[in-house]
Amino acid sequence: MEFSETVRRRRMVRNYLPDPVPADVLDRVLDRARRAPSAGFTQAQSFVAVTGADRRAEIARLAHEDEYVAAGFDPWLSLAPVHVIICTSEAAYRARYSEPDKAGAADAQDWPVPYWYVDAGASLMLLLLAAVDEGLAAGFAGSHSLAGIQELLGIPPEVMPIGLVTLGYPAPDRRSGSLARGWKPIEGVVHRERW
Amino acid sequence: MEFSETVRRRRMVRNYLPDPVPADVLDRVLDRARRAPSAGFTQAQSFVAVTGADRRAEIARLAHEDEYVAAGFDPWLSLAPVHVIICTSEAAYRARYSEPDKAGAADAQDWPVPYWYVDAGASLMLLLLAAVDEGLAAGFAGSHSLAGIQELLGIPPEVMPIGLVTLGYPAPDRRSGSLARGWKPIEGVVHRERW
Numbered sequence: 529m530e531f532s533e534t535v536r537r538r539r540m541v542r543n544y545l546p547d548p549v550p551a552d553v554l555d556r557v558l559d560r561a562r563r564a565p566s567a568g569f570t571q572a573q574s575f576v577a578v579t580g581a582d583r584r585a586e587i588a589r590l591a592h593e594d595e596y597v598a599a600g601f602d603p604w605l606s607l608a609p610v611h612v613i614i615c616t617s618e619a620a621y622r623a624r625y626s627e628p629d630k631a632g633a634a635d636a637q638d639w640p641v642p643y644w645y646v647d648a649g650a651s652l653m654l655l656l657l658a659a660v661d662e663g664l665a666a667g668f669a670g671s672h673s674l675a676g677i678q679e680l681l682g683i684p685p686e687v688m689p690i691g692l693v694t695l696g697y698p699a700p701d702r703r704s705g706s707l708a709r710g711w712k713p714i715e716g717v718v719h720r721e722r723w
Numbered sequence: 724m725e726f727s728e729t730v731r732r733r734r735m736v737r738n739y740l741p742d743p744v745p746a747d748v749l750d751r752v753l754d755r756a757r758r759a760p761s762a763g764f765t766q767a768q769s770f771v772a773v774t775g776a777d778r779r780a781e782i783a784r785l786a787h788e789d790e791y792v793a794a795g796f797d798p799w800l801s802l803a804p805v806h807v808i809i810c811t812s813e814a815a816y817r818a819r820y821s822e823p824d825k826a827g828a829a830d831a832q833d834w835p836v837p838y839w840y841v842d843a844g845a846s847l848m849l850l851l852l853a854a855v856d857e858g859l860a861a862g863f864a865g866s867h868s869l870a871g872i873q874e875l876l877g878i879p880p881e882v883m884p885i886g887l888v889t890l891g892y893p894a895p896d897r898r899s900g901s902l903a904r905g906w907k908p909i910e911g912v913v914h915r916e917r918w
Contacts, residue, residue, distance in 0.1 A: 530724070531725070531726045531729045535758050535853075558909070558913045560727065562913065563733070563906075565735060565851070569901035574912045575912060575914065576916075577914070579916070583917075638867070641865065641869070641886065643865055645841050646840050646847065648841055648844060649841035649843060649844020653760075653848035654848055657726060657852070668760065672833070672835065674836070683918045687918075691836065705824055711766070718770045719770065720771075721772075721773055721778065722778075722875075723877040
């Protein structure tokens with residue numbers, strides 16, 4: 529699909545058909561998603577892809593799907609045939625910037641911005657677009673139950689899940705009320721030459 | 724361009740031809756880049772696009788281009804005909820989650836992850852891909868001089884620059900030494916069913 533079309537079509541989807549995602553489609557999506565950049569080429573972004581129904585049901589419980597359903601949404605976490613937990617690791621960045629080629633800079637560990645989260649966001653964007661490119665829909669739950677999911681999936685303590693991406697074939701869904709805000713006009717987000 | 728091709732071609736470029744980027748090309752890149760998702764549709768990601776040579780030279784100075792040049796790289800910040808400063812704002816997310824439709828949740832302000840940085844990373848990824856789609860190259864300087872750039876460009880104190888993207892037509896460049904690490908094998912970054 530044309531890049532511009534993937535951007536145009538991408539939106540958060542909160543309902544899915546029961547159809548599974550073929551293994552080769554999921555493999556391509558994950559292979560694209562791992563191509564995001566990272567500071568120092570640390571490559572500390574990681575993914576846990578879950579397709580088993582029991583484990584997805586447990587993730588949905590930990591991520592408080594009941595609150596979405598109480599608010600009138602479909603049980604989109606349980607229904608989505610694939611969950612992808614995106615993770616990052618501050619520890620990995622600190623280890624990378626302790627290596628000989630990086631440790632020389634006096635401020636090598638003094639980041640004004642936590643780039644492990646920025647780079648995880650780049651991976652998230654790539655995963656969302658890669659899903660669209662393969663004809664899938666995707667959603668995102670920035671979970672407040674990350675600790676529970678971490679334990680369930682055996683994610684090491686130095687690795688931080690940043691949220692859960694649902695993947696599947698889209699069904700008609702109730703859209704987020706936040707969308708009523710509309711996109712800001714471009715002048716509100718793009719400044720020219722100075723703020 | 725096909726989405727998969729934009730992913731395949733994208734890499735950080737640290738040298739540019741002097742050719743300016745046509746205004747319509749830059750406009751399309753920025754219009755795509757602003758389509759990243761954001762928690763609560765906060766849309767607090769913002770961009771300052773700088774093309775003026777004097778201001779770019781000052782940004783290059785603040786971003787310590789001299790250190791890159793001392794390390795054998797080209798003066799890629801000065802040479803790039805466009806600088807785009809990507810910004811985010813924690814304050815905007817806190818304001819958004821104080822609005823009536825969000826304030827109800829007991830943990831509405833208790834984020835386990837600073838999503839303002841994650842969402843800024845999504846914008847960064849989209850900007851990098853949009854540049855490739857338009858035949859441009861892009862680089863990224865995660866600046867240690869963000870405060871200086873903030874003052875230079877009049878960026879308000881509640882807005883946080885997360886780094887500088889260079890845009891332009893690519894020239895042969897010295898690649899980052901970090902690339903010698905190579906991409907991790909997919910088994911190192913994608914886990915199946917559990918870690």
